[in-house]
Amino acid sequence: MSESAVSNGFSSPFLEIDRSEWAALAPSTRLPLSETELVQLRGLGDLLDLREVSEVYLPLSRLLSLYASGARNLHRSTTEFLGAAGVVEPTSRSTPFVIGVAGSVAVGKSTIARLLRELLARWDDTPRVELITTDGFLYPNAELERRGLMERKGFPESYDRRALLRFVSQVKSGAKEVRSPFYSHLHYDIVKDAEIVVRQPDVLIVEGLNVLQPATAGHRLAVSDLFDFTVYVDARTADIARWYSDRFLRLQQGAFTNPRSYFHRFAELSTAEAEARAQDIWKRINEPNLVNNILPTRARASLVLRKDSNHAVSSVLLRKI
Ligand SMILES: Nc1ncnc2c1ncn2[C@@H]1O[C@H](COP(=O)(O)OP(=O)(O)O)[C@@H](O)[C@H]1O
Numbered sequence: 001m002s003e004s005a006v007s008n009g010f011s012s013p014f015l016e017i018d019r020s021e022w023a024a025l026a027p028s029t030r031l032p033l034s035e036t037e038l039v040q041l042r043g044l045g046d047l048l049d050l051r052e053v054s055e056v057y058l059p060l061s062r063l064l065s066l067y068a069s070g071a072r073n074l075h076r077s078t079t080e081f082l083g084a085a086g087v088v089e090p091t092s093r094s095t096p097f098v099i100g101v102a103g104s105v106a107v108g109k110s111t112i113a114r115l116l117r118e119l120l121a122r123w124d125d126t127p128r129v130e131l132i133t134t135d136g137f138l139y140p141n142a143e144l145e146r147r148g149l150m151e152r153k154g155f156p157e158s159y160d161r162r163a164l165l166r167f168v169s170q171v172k173s174g175a176k177e178v179r180s181p182f183y184s185h186l187h188y189d190i191v192k193d194a195e196i197v198v199r200q201p202d203v204l205i206v207e208g209l210n211v212l213q214p215a216t217a218g219h220r221l222a223v224s225d226l227f228d229f230t231v232y233v234d235a236r237t238a239d240i241a242r243w244y245s246d247r248f249l250r251l252q253q254g255a256f257t258n259p260r261s262y263f264h265r266f267a268e269l270s271t272a273e274a275e276a277r278a279q280d281i282w283k284r285i286n287e288p289n290l291v292n293n294i295l296p297t298r299a300r301a302s303l304v305l306r307k308d309s310n311h312a313v314s315s316v317l318l319r320k321i
């Protein structure tokens with residue numbers, strides 16, 4: 001374990017835990033996930049194997065469930081304290097523990113968020129876990145076009161940040177049922193009349209590129225102010241660019257062949273042309289967003305997962321408590 005240097009010369013707020021130390025944390029409990037369940041969670045990747053799950057993500061899910069129980073205990077004690085003076089109802093219910101998952105396009109956020117949802121739900125303290133992605137809060141394409149932002153999809157200004165903040169505030173304050181709009185990667189747009197409904201979970205995971213952004217001038221709060229814990233998924237930019245391109249090529253041979261896909265016009269490209277197209281989108285949109293908007297938020301995370309070129313986590317940076 002060592003002090004980390006994600007901090008511009010200041011004494012680092014993080015403890016850096018290398019892979020083998022972190023793996024030693026894996027509880028002796030049996031992995032609460034079968035091989036079949038795991039296969040369903042893999043998404044498009046082949047490397048997310050049982051070893052990675054048990055050495056990295058199982059301890060992480062345990063740590064998160066400890067933080068969630070800690071928050072619930074704190075709520076219980078403060079309710080008792082404030083309830084004695086009649087300031088709050090003694091029966092006031094603990095509100096959901098909210099986890100943000102941030103990082104570049106194609107770094108593996110959705111794979112990790114889906115896995116954490118499954119693992120967390122298997123711990124006794126956090127059985128009800130819901131997951132939303134911030135793409136549901138992108139402005140619809142028509143509005144992005146009106147604002148001249150079609151080339152900036154995924155940049156902070158391409159989201160309806162007020163609606164996202166309202167959504168998470170409502171979940172966090174214990175509302176019975178809260179609705180999020182739905183974004184389709186197939187249509188590359190918000191789908192009218194579709195929605196995701198969140199009903200008082202124990203844990204809400206909010207996954208998205210920009211969830212760690214602080215409030216901008218003139219705004220009192222950002223969604224990051226409502227998180228109880230945040231995870232930043234980190235890797236070398238050149239590796240992420242390759243993962244982006246690999247995923248693009250796989251989609252080109254799969255989802256893009258669907259005539260309803262926004263990217264159907266790319267289905268007939270040769271591999272070299274498709275690769276060039278992926279690199280062009282990466283260079284014009286996703287890399288500048290990573291460098292200018294996403295990376296600068298890394299030091300705000302509660303925990304940073306550092307991945308190697310094959311997606312294996314090489315170290316974990318945990319904010320000192
Ligand atoms: N742990 C992993 N092992 C192997 N491949 C992975 C892993 N995580 C993600 N991938 C692959 O990397 C690409 C990007 O992952 P994804 O979760 O879709 O990223 P994001 O949600 O950040 O855009 C996908 O092709 C995915 O299958």
Ligand SMILES: CC(C)(COP(=O)(O)O)[C@@H](O)C(=O)NCCC(=O)O
Pocket residue numbers: 105133134135136153154155207208209210281285286
């Ligand atoms: C939909 C996204 C903005 C990601 O949104 P998120 O859920 O992280 O808020 C991104 O996957 C995307 O489509 N970016 C636009 C550039 C591109 O097509 O890769």
